[in-house]
Amino acid sequence: MRDVLLDVRDLAKAYGRRQAVDGVSFHVRRGQTVGLLGPNGAGKSTIVGIISGILDADAGTVLLDGAAVGTRGHATRRRIGLVPQDLALYDDLPAIENLKLFGALYGLKNAALAGRCAAVLELVGLADRARDKPLTFSGGMKRRLNIAAALLHEPALLILDEPTVGVDPQSRNAIFETLAALQGSGMALVYTSHYMEEVERLADHIVIIDHGKVLADANPAELYARLPARAALHVELAAPLSGELAAGLARLPGIAGVSGESLAWDVRLEDGTQAIAVLDWLRDRGQVPVHFATARARLEDVFLDLTGRSLRD
Incomplete structure (x- = not known):
């Protein structure tokens, strides 16, 4: 070369x-x-x-x-x-x-x-x-x-x-x-x-x-x-999200994972455009987002995927 x-x-x-x-x-x-x-x-x-x-x-x-x-x-x-x-x-x-x-x-x-x-x-x-x-x-x-x-x-x-x-x-x-x-x-x-x-x-x-x-x-x-999730959605709700609804959210197409508890949840997305569909799905089930933010994948996520630990560990 x-x-x-x-x-x-x-x-x-x-x-x-x-x-x-x-x-x-x-x-x-x-x-x-x-x-x-x-x-x-x-x-x-x-x-x-x-x-x-x-x-x-x-x-x-x-x-x-x-x-x-x-x-x-x-x-x-x-x-x-x-x-x-x-x-x-x-x-x-x-x-x-x-x-x-x-x-x-x-x-x-x-x-x-x-x-x-x-x-x-x-x-x-x-x-x-x-x-x-x-x-x-x-x-x-x-x-x-x-x-x-x-x-x-x-x-x-x-x-x-x-x-x-x-x-x-x-x-x-x-x-x-x-x-x-x-x-x-x-x-x-x-x-x-x-x-x-x-x-x-x-x-x-x-x-x-x-x-x-x-x-x-x-x-x-x-x-x-290489990442299964290339974007993320952080959403805070007016009322707690039940375990049943969280499981249903995780089964939606294009969702790489869901984590959180009660009012605050992180949804890992295969594509950032899926954030709107997630918010609509929550509203349709009476879950009102009071705050949400999207972010793209980071090198920290890549390192975590490769090693199973944080870059700063």
């Missing part, structure tokens, strides 16, 4: 008796954003460490444009930008000096280095804080400076390992704006998270990881299509 930039094949990594990564394979196309989704401890950070050349795999290969990536593959590793989960900044150096230091490590000098520092600071919205030290920054601003450092050498692939951990909603949105700009420029991204809403917002392809294994590797539409 000529448009494949990153090709990960059969990765395995163990720490003692614990198998952190177990036969993981996926690929990233040029210009694609792939979300690695899984709970904490699923193996995402270990996979990132292997892909970026920080860790050696026990087995498997990682290829970038057909060239092997490893702890000794310096030329290939230079084409990857990594935003680690732990901040990699010097708090007592001004932001611009942090960037000059990291840029020099990539061989940037003089005008080229100054130009790249200015460009990435502008991209992440920190141009006006270039002379300020990170110790005066909020957590979100530090995260954005971390992203800037990973972009100095204009990598072909940017890997972000849980880049919004511990940041406020405003800072999270600022990070998303930066990533949207990178997506618009055609950069390939790998984004790891245990926050479903972030992956849903950013990724055009999703790899779900749990216990070091790939459970799903597909685009969002394909993942949602």
